[in-house]
Amino acid sequence: MTPAPAETPPLSGTLIGFDFGEKRIGVAVGETETRLAHPVAAIAEEATEARLTAIGRLVAEWRPAGFVVGLPRHADGGEHEVARLAGKFARRLNARFGLPVAFVDETLTSAEAGARLREAGGRAKGKGDLDAHAATVILQSYLDQMNRPIAKGAHGRTSA
Secondary structure, rough: OOOOHHHHOOOOOOOHHHHHOOEEEEEEEEEEEOOOOEEEEEEEEOHHHHHHHHHHHHHHHHHOOOOEEEOOOOOOOEHHHOOOOOOHHHHHHHHHHOOOOOEEEEEHHHHHHHHHHHHOOOOOOOOOHHHHHHHHHHHHHHHHHOOOOOEEEEEHHEOO
C-alpha cells in the first residue's frame, strides 16, 4: 500500500515534482516561496539505474529540499496499479538522495496538462512534453495546497 499525502510534513524550498510512468517520468521544478512550478524535462530511460542517474543530474543542478511524486487513483478513488510502482520509485528517491518525498493525488493530471497546453495556444511536442507538463500540474497542486499565506515584504519582494 502506498502512503497517503497527509503523512508527509510540508516541504520547503526548491522541490522537484515527478509524474511517474513505466515508460517515461515527467519532471517539474518549483519553489515553495513563490509557489510556482514549471516543466523541466521527461526522462525516457526505462532502466531504474539510468533513471536515477538522470535524476541525480537534476538534483545536482537544482539542489532540491525534497521531491513530490504523483500517485494515480482510479475514478472511484481506488488505488491504481501504477501507484504501487510510484511508491517504490519514491522510496528509491529517498534512499538514493536522502531527501523527503511528499505525495499528491495525480488523478487526471495528464488530461489537465493537455488542456492547459491547448488553452495557452500550444501543444505537446511529444509524449515527454506532456509528461513534463503533467509533473508541473502535480507539483503545482502540492504548492497550491500549502496553507501559509504569501505576504509582500519591503521593496515589493515576496516573502514567506
